Each structure stands twice: as structure tokens, then as C-alpha cells.
Amino acid sequence: VCSCSLSCFCLYFPRYASLYFCCAIEDQDNELLTLEVVHRYVELLDRYFGNVCELDIIFNFEKAYFILDEFIIGGEVQDTSKRSAVKAIEDSDMLQETVEEYMNKPAF
């Protein structure tokens, strides 16, 4: 992990194999816990995609965002349970209209 300081934010760059994460935090935030937050996010991705790899994230970037939005809102962690975030995404996926509902045309 390397870090650099800007005026009010600190940037932390944890590295997971070929993936680089960049995280901006404030003065009063716990730097060591930030590393745990990033680690938890990777775990969530792993749980959803099953052995997540780089390509999963590239071709499903919108899903990566959705998972992030279930984990963090406005910069704060909203749920500390490993299960609930992934369950919410899976349930939401179910709600997405099926192919037929799009008049025989695929969603996206």
C-alpha cells in the first residue's frame, strides 16, 4: 500500500494482484480500517461473481457499481454483513425485466 496526502484527503492504494484501488479519505478516518473496507468490497465482488477476475469487472462494470452502492452510501459503510449486500443485488437482478418483457428485444 502506498499513500500520499493532499490538503484534506489521503489517498490509499491497496493492490490486489493486478487490480489497483484508489481511496480518498478524510483526516479523521481510520486509515487501517480503510484497508479493511476495500478488502470487504473485494470479498463482496468475489461472492457475487464467483472467483472474481478483472474481466468480470470490465464487462459488468454496472454491476460493480450496484454492489458498491449496496455497501457504501455517501462515503459511509451501510452494512457490515457479507451476506446482505449480495442478497440485495441478487434480488434486484430478479426484478429486472425479462427478455420477453422487452418485446423480444434484449435489455442491454
Add this chain to the structure above:
Amino acid sequence: MPAPIRLRELIRTIRTARTQAEEREMIQKECAAIRSSFREEDNTYRCRNVAKLLYMHMLGYPAHFGQLECLKLIASQKFTDKRIGYLGAMLLLDERQDVHLLMTNCIKNDLNHSTQYVQGLALCTLGCMGSSEMCRDLAGEVEKLLKTSNSYLRKKAALCAVHVIRKVPELMEMFLPATKNLLNEKNHGVLHTSVVLLTEMCERSPDMLAHFRKVSLVPQLVRILKNLIMSGYSPEHDVSGISDPFLQVRILRLLRILGRNDDDSSEAMNDILAQVATNTETSKNVGNAILYETVLTIMDIKSESGLRVLAINILGRFLLNNDKNIRYVALTSLLKTVQTDHNAVQRHRSTIVDCLKDLDVSIKRRAMELSFALVNGNNVRGMMKELLYFLDSCEPEFKADCASGIFLAAEKYAPSKRWHIDTIMRVLTTAGSYVRDDAVPNLIQLITNSVEMHAYTVQRLYKAILGDYSQQPLVQVASWCIGEYGDLLVSGQCEEEEPIQVYRLLATVSSGVCDSGDVLLFVFLSFHFPCSRIKKVVSIYGSSIDVELQQRAVEYNALFKKYDHMRPALLERMPVMEKVTTNGPTEIVQTNGETETAVLETKPPHSGLQPGSQANDLLDLLGGNDITPVIPTAPTSKPASAGGELLDLLGDLNLTGSPVSAPAPQISQPPFLPDILKSATFLLSTGIPSITAYNKNGLKIDFSFERSNTNPSVTVITIQASNSTELDMTDFVFQAAVPKTFQLQLLSPSSSVIPAFNSGTITQVIKVLNPQKQQLRMRIKLTYNHKGSAMQDLAEVNNFPPQSWQ
């Protein structure tokens, strides 16, 4: 029109691009297609197009034309549309675009949607990018959801409320009632977000803080924390064997805010803090994260000293950890606490000093700052050794700060003057080019103050620049010292150096790093050893290309040739400088214009005197474009004290235009002296004829004149007294008085013995201020011993040539 290509298709295509230009081309083509699709108001594929647009936005390409489309998606009934629409809103819109306000109504509707996931989307979007207007409009809805029993929505509503409070602090009151039951939840998500909400409220409002202290929030939090630690393994929230560290850390942070400056609250949390500090597993990062938060809390609240020591010891252990993140975090925290818990941090000094040798740059910097904070009278020698070694080996970006820090610490805690000078010299030799500009005058001032160290200092400096003269500050200091104390270097107190060797060194130095300071040296050396070679070198510089060098060289040449008799007076030692504070701009004491009574009188610094140029100013003082004589202290003739006798002298002097019983004659007053001297500049004599003022009994006194070009009221008279008898005249004292309209200053004579047979003279300088340009008249009184008897004579001098006073 064919169907727009699918998202994944686009991604695949873009990834095949081999160059930046190729990628740009693909993207432009697709953007064009998307734009025309938007124009056709195609509902079916809007979602797909916006998704592709978001991907291209992620790559860095402009996507603003999709903003309105996101709004249309949000308004759609389909969940897929809403999902992408809200994501697009969060990525593409912010409060700077007026368009975003159009979202407000949609969000309001979605907050009341029947499907919780739609509500969740709306809450998320509001909580991430809601502007203050949006927050004001929708705060009520958020507050409603904060009270729902659905924990999925409750936790999101809590974080949304946090965002609302950040944007519109006045709305904080509104959420207060809802917070009553928040901590009774079992759901960790709700607990966590509730703690965040409470933290935000307490941080922003002292009233809220007081309120929460009163409603016994602290015991509640302590209970929750205890349950977390004690409870068994919970797979859902576990991280490496620790139960929900995120929640633990947030609770600790809230406790910190509640306990700050409050004895009761601090008391209530002492036990749990001690428990967490001692029982947490430290093998993984997560345990250390909790310990770190605990330490921060302990240091911030009013904890008992045992607990504080425990906290600092934890930080000390962190310093030994292999993980450099943890070391970094420990150093940062120690830096914050070193002022308040100095002794406890001192115990870990050796570990901190070891961190100076770390590979990581940020850690080195923190360690350096902390080391300076820890230097005190007891450990200064050891610490300095380490810090000097660090200065040697550290990266250039640190050297300036390190050097300054060493100077400061050395000044405060130096055990002896010799050590102090050694330390500064070591810094100049290792990192000379990085020291700040004010280091040189400070060092010089320090050296002049330590009189007994002069010989030692000048020797060391000489040896230093013998080896290496690339460091400018070192050369400056060395030049100054060798110039001032060159006699100590060469005669007696030094082992083997000869003037010629010194001269040779300076010639090499000046050929490499020539500034006028080096030329000065020759002058000073020549004072001690008038040497034709030195004079030759100086005259070489008389035709140098550098204008300043040329000017100085010519002036010094003139000094050698015509004013050799002035040299002793000119080249007296600099007086000891006033001690100055290191942090402020240094005040250089002006040496011209000193009165006899107060040598150390400090003049206010010139306005516009910058610290950076003071080194040069110092050298200027020494050479000076105007050569102003330094008045040595306690001269033998003091006009001020001769008042009584002068009264007699002037008793019957015929004063034109004023009554005979005139009040006391004008005696030179100290305050006026500076003016005379400041304005006096020597010019080559413009040909004013000299006179013989007195010639009796073998004693002849000649006057020669000079006028100042900057101040026409000043006349400078140089007297020369010679003795044509066959015996010496001893204890010779010359006194003079002038009429009231004049002012007079007498400098000290070159000696008090006039040798016989005209074999030598006494010279003395008189300065007369004649603002009204009246005819110059003077009464003189001479006393001396001759042939065993005391002689005394009075005379009037009336034959002043008109050019000397007109």
C-alpha cells in the same frame, strides 16, 4: 435503423483498439449513433444507450449529452431503466448542473414506491449526490423512512439523513426524535449507520452533544461494544476472528467525541477501552485497526494516566511492526501526542530513531519530525549524532528541513559553544547547499559571540574549505572568519600555516567561486601582512568583468595607496553582535554610527531588508561602498566630557552675530553622531590646500581637508602633528572647540607619542558639521610632556581656506 449494439459488444470492440486514435474513432462513431438514437426518443433502447454512454464516460470521454436521458430513465416504470437511470444520475449529474433539480419529483415518488429496492435506489442517489435544495425538499420523506421497521430501508435512510445534515445543517433537529430507538436494533447495518448518524450530529452541534450525553448514550454504546467483544463467533460479520470491526471502530469514534472534555463520560468508558486495548488480537491488520482507533480515543478523552501509558506503549509496539502502514500510522499519532505526553513518548525514542533508516520516504519524514520534537537537554548529543548521520544519507527533499531543525535544536540545547560550532560546521559541510539563507548570518553572529572560540573556529573553517569549496554558505562563513580572524589563523595559535599558503588557498577559492567576499579577504590579510602579491591580485580584479568586483578592487587599491594610515582604524574587529532570536528576521547591528557610550546599541533593521540578502549585506558592511571608519570604543578624547574646559576655551572667542555671554558652546551630542558618520563618504581630495594650524616650540600641526560629496556641510579635517625637537613628546592630547553654529567630532588619534626629529607623526581626524556655511574657526588646546615637564598651550586657528567651509 438497426438496433444499437449491445453494451458488451461495445466493450469488446473498444478493447480491440490498438492505439489511442483508433479508440477515439470508435467512440466517436458510437456517440454519434447514440445521439441520433436519443433524438428519436426511443424508449426501448434508451437504457442500453445510456449504459454504453456510462462506459465511455468511465474511459474519460465527454458524456454530458446523456444527462437528460438519465432523468427520463428514472421516470420510467421499468426497474431496469430506473437502475441505470439512477446510476447515470450519480455519475453524470451533480449540483452544478441545474438539470438535477428535475430529479426531485421522481425521487419523491420513488421514496414512496411499493418495492423496497426502488426505494433503496432513491435513497442511495439522494444520499450520494443530493444538493441542498433537493435535501430540503425531501428531508421529510427521509425522516419518515428512518422510523420504518424495514431494516433494509432504515439503514439507508440513516445514511441519507447524514448527507442531508451535511448539506443543510439546520435540518438536524428534525431527525432527533427518530434517533431515540435507533440503537435498540439488532441489525448490524442499522446499528452501524445509526452510530454514523449520531456521530455526525454530535460533531456538528454542541447542543446535540450535550443532549446525547444526558440521555446516557455512553452506557448504551459501552454495552453494545461489550456484547460485540464477548459474543461468540458470528460468521456473517466476522473478519479474521474479530466480530464486526467496522462497528467497533465507529463506536470507539463516537465514544471519543462524547468523552472529549467530559469527565463523567470519560470515566464511564475507561474500563471498556482498557479491555479492548488489551484483548484485541494483533496478528492481522483488522485487529490493529481497532487498536489504533482505541489509542486515538484514549489520547483524546480525559483518561487516567495508566491508560494513556498503555496507549503509547501500543503505539510503540506498532513501530516495531513489519507492516509499514502500521508504522506510518503510529508515527503520525505519536507526533500528535508528543506535546502532551512527552515523557511517555521519550521511552520509545530509540525505536523512533531507528525509523530514520527506513526505506519508505513518508516514514522517514515522520520519524524526522518526531525526532526533532524529542530532542532535549539530556539526549541532545546522541540525537544529534543520529540526525547528522541522517542528514548525510537522506533524500535531497529532506535536507533543508533537517538542516533547519538541527540548527534550531543545537541553538536551544547546545551543551557547549565548541559543540555548537562543530555541529553547525558539520551541517555546512554535508548539506551546505541546502541550508536556508539565514543560516550564514546566524552562524557568524554565533561565532563573534564566542570570543574564546575564534582561533579554533577559524582553523576548522580553513581546513574545511581547503578540502572542498563547492558549498556556498560554507565558503561565505569561512571567508568572513578568515578575514576577521586571519591573524589568529596565521600567527601563534595555529600550527604551520603561512600567510602565503592562506593567500594561495583563497586565490584558488576565488578563481572557482568568486564573489566580492573573497576579494575582501585580501584586504584584511593585507592589513596583517602588507604584501605586494596581495596588492597585485587585488589590482588584477580592478579590471574584472564583474562590476561589483571591479568597484571593490578599485576602492581597495585606493585604500592601499593613499589611505594606508586609515587602515588600522578601518580594519578593527567587528564588535560583538547583539544576540538575536532565530525565528525572526535577523537584525544586523549597524557598526557605523556607534556612539562611544553604547557600542551594542541596536539599530532597527532597514525596511526592505530581506533575510535572504542579509548574508550579502553583512559582507557589504565589511567592505562597504562607502568606507566608513569604525569608531573604536573609549577613545582617549571625549568631546562630551571636555565640556567644562571648552567653556573656558570659548570664553573670549569672538562669536559673530551672537552675544559674548553666549550659553554653553556647542558640544557634540551623541544623538547627532550617526548623522555625520552616515553621510560622511570619503572622496579623493578635491584639492583643498592644507594649512599649518600651529607651529611652536618644535611642535607643528598641519590640517588637511576633505569635503563630503553627499553632505556638503561636512568637512573632514585630518591633523598631523610632528616634532622637530631632539626629544619625544609624550602623552600628547589634542583638543578642539568650535563656535555654536558648528558641530564637531573628534576621533581617536593614532598614538599619543610624537617621536623626535620629525621621524613620525600623530594623525587624528576631526569632523566638522557646518550647516550654515559660516566661516570655520577653531580653538585648539594642546597638552603633552616634553623634556620631563608638562606643557600646555592654547591657540586659535583662523586660516582655514575658504574651500573648506563654503
